[in-house]
Amino acid sequence: xxxxxxxxxxxxxxxxxxxxxxxxxxxxxxxxxxxxxxxxxxxxxxxxxxxxxxxxxxxxxxxxxxxxxxxxxxxxxxxxxxxxxxxxxxxxxxxxxxxxxxxxxxxxxxxxxxxxxxxxxxxxxxxxxxxxxxxxxxxxxxxxxxxxxxxxxxxxxxxxxxxxxxxxxxxxxxxxxxxxxxxxxxxxxxxxxxxxxxxxxxxxxxxxxxxxxxxxxxxxxxxxxxxx
Amino acid sequence: xxxxxxxxxxxxxxxxxxxxxxxxxxxxxxxxxxxxxxxxxxxxxxxxxxxxxxxxxxxxxxxxxxxxxxxxxxxxxxxxxxxxxxxxxxxxxxxxxxxxxxxxxxxxxxxxxxxxxxxxxxxxxxxxxxxxxxxxxxxxxxxxxxxxxxxxxxxxxxxxxxxxxxxxxxxxxxxxxxxxxxxxxxxxxxxxxxxxxxxxxxxxxxxxxxxxxxxxxxxxxxxxxxxx
DNA sequence: CCAACCATATGATAATTGTCATTGTATGAT
DNA sequence: ATCATACAATGACAATTATCATATGGTTGG
Numbered sequence: 442x443x444x445x446x447x448x449x450x451x452x453x454x455x456x457x458x459x460x461x462x463x464x465x466x467x468x469x470x471x472x473x474x475x476x477x478x479x480x481x482x483x484x485x486x487x488x489x490x491x492x493x494x495x496x497x498x499x500x501x502x503x504x505x506x507x508x509x510x511x512x513x514x515x516x517x518x519x520x521x522x523x524x525x526x527x528x529x530x531x532x533x534x535x536x537x538x539x540x541x542x543x544x545x546x547x548x549x550x551x552x553x554x555x556x557x558x559x560x561x562x563x564x565x566x567x568x569x570x571x572x573x574x575x576x577x578x579x580x581x582x583x584x585x586x587x588x589x590x591x592x593x594x595x596x597x598x599x600x601x602x603x604x605x606x607x608x609x610x611x612x613x614x615x616x617x618x619x620x621x622x623x624x625x626x627x628x629x630x631x632x633x634x635x636x637x638x639x640x641x642x643x644x645x646x647x648x649x650x651x652x653x654x655x656x657x658x659x660x661x662x663x664x665x666x667x668x669x
Numbered sequence: 670x671x672x673x674x675x676x677x678x679x680x681x682x683x684x685x686x687x688x689x690x691x692x693x694x695x696x697x698x699x700x701x702x703x704x705x706x707x708x709x710x711x712x713x714x715x716x717x718x719x720x721x722x723x724x725x726x727x728x729x730x731x732x733x734x735x736x737x738x739x740x741x742x743x744x745x746x747x748x749x750x751x752x753x754x755x756x757x758x759x760x761x762x763x764x765x766x767x768x769x770x771x772x773x774x775x776x777x778x779x780x781x782x783x784x785x786x787x788x789x790x791x792x793x794x795x796x797x798x799x800x801x802x803x804x805x806x807x808x809x810x811x812x813x814x815x816x817x818x819x820x821x822x823x824x825x826x827x828x829x830x831x832x833x834x835x836x837x838x839x840x841x842x843x844x845x846x847x848x849x850x851x852x853x854x855x856x857x858x859x860x861x862x863x864x865x866x867x868x869x870x871x872x873x874x875x876x877x878x879x880x881x882x883x884x885x886x887x888x889x890x891x892x893x894x895x896x897x
Numbered sequence: 898c899c900a901a902c903c904a905t906a907t908g909a910t911a912a913t914t915g916t917c918a919t920t921g922t923a924t925g926a927t
Numbered sequence: 928a929t930c931a932t933a934c935a936a937t938g939a940c941a942a943t944t945a946t947c948a949t950a951t952g953g954t955t956g957g
Binding site for chain 2: 933934935936937
């Protein structure tokens with residue numbers, strides 16, 4: 442095998458390609474393109490033609506939708522392994538959502554035709570993909586349902602806990618979202634998200650230094666997230 | 670081929686099994702089980718172990734989630750071809766949502782192990798499944814985003830238009846949902862859904878006879894749905 | 898440097914939605 | 928038949944959220 446192919450070393454290889462050998466792995470290796478994006482950059486634009494199968498190697502991205510008016514709705518936030526380019530890719534000609542980098546990120550891109558050809562000839566890989574897609578879709582749908590059940594403060598608390606526990610693994614972290622983006626994610630207005638944060642601060646639950654959040658009282662925050 | 674196998678005649682055969690031949694089709698045929706459900710009956714219970722791959726041959730169902738308190742949230746409504754049992758099936762041990770019949774319905778059930786075994790050996794079928802899953806997930810996510818952007822009246826209007834245009838193909842139809850279920854779908858209270866309907870009636874947009882709805886002024890209803 | 902812009906922040910007020918109470922009607926069980 | 932229960936409907940009121948106005952600090956482009 443060509444030693445110049447770095448897929449062997451890719452952390453995510455196992456996600457989709459652990460079952461590939463020889464020709465197929467070679468096809469991916471020679472055809473793949475890695476791209477780097479800096480914070481804030483657009484990765485995928487809604488309405489654009491889908492040519493590549495894109496997954497996230499490192500960084501953090503948001504998946505969102507614009508819908509004519511300029512108001513945006515954030516669908517979900519993805520880390521590597523959460524996987525990204527899934528929805529639409531196998532059923533649509535064009536993306537019906539956008540993706541942008543919340544932190545400096547690296548994607549790996551493989552031509553859709555290559556993926557299709559490989560899946561057609563490799564059922565085990567196909568099962569693996571089905572499993573992944575199923576997981577991503579489930580996460581988005583269930584998270585959305587959870588958020589909808591909560592009031593403003595619960596939604597904001599939920600989001601803070603998500604960053605603390607699932608992304609940064611720390612009670613202190615830098616918010617990768619602006620207040621406006623937080624609002625777009627939880628489905629409330631920017632002003633009200635800010636107000637919630639201020640209230641949490643006044644109640645001694647958080648310390649806030651601009652984008653830096655320090656969760657002082659995680660238990661209280663959790664009970665707010667679960668709605669108490 | 671065994672003439673007793675009725676899959677050859679199934680309307681939905683093409684959805685998943687147009688690429689199957691001989692052994693594989695035989696495997697599906699001999700292993701499949703059809704089940705009938707009458708209106709209101711439970712088809713799948715959240716938390717239950719997933720054994721079968723289930724799809725809807727006829728009828729109408731709701732997909733919903735209970736989440737400890739007794740309040741339910743309807744995720745989506747499915748007709749045949751919209752497909753049902755998709756989410757979770759490939760990634761989870763247990764269902765994390767429930768399904769119930771809104772109208773008398775018939776499902777076809779195939780053992781998950783059979784599906785897995787066939788997908789592993791038939792990449793083209795796998796691609797077809799990926800496409801289907803992608804579509805279902807997209808529909809749920811995009812519909813949810815659409816609904817969230819609207820106010821109460823717009824949400825109710827959206828739902829009525831859905832039944833009229835996508836399910837019953839008529840301006841007059843029987844609502845398959847109670848007012849309470851409509852509320853669970855659009856994420857508002859039952860009382861407010863009822864109030865919206867009453868307002869539409871008073872404004873001459875609808876005629877209402879219990880569950881029977883007659884949309885008199887579709888244009889106005891549509892502009893309410895799009896939010897004007 | 899200054900203007901323009903954007904993000905953050907807060908208050909006052911309006912709009913929207915939820916909650917509670919009450920009524921009537923239909924349905925099903927005993 | 929009657930009791931219990933669920934659904935539909937409406938009003939009064941409370942809670943929640945959105946909108947608008949305003950202010951401040953930071954950043955960027957000219």
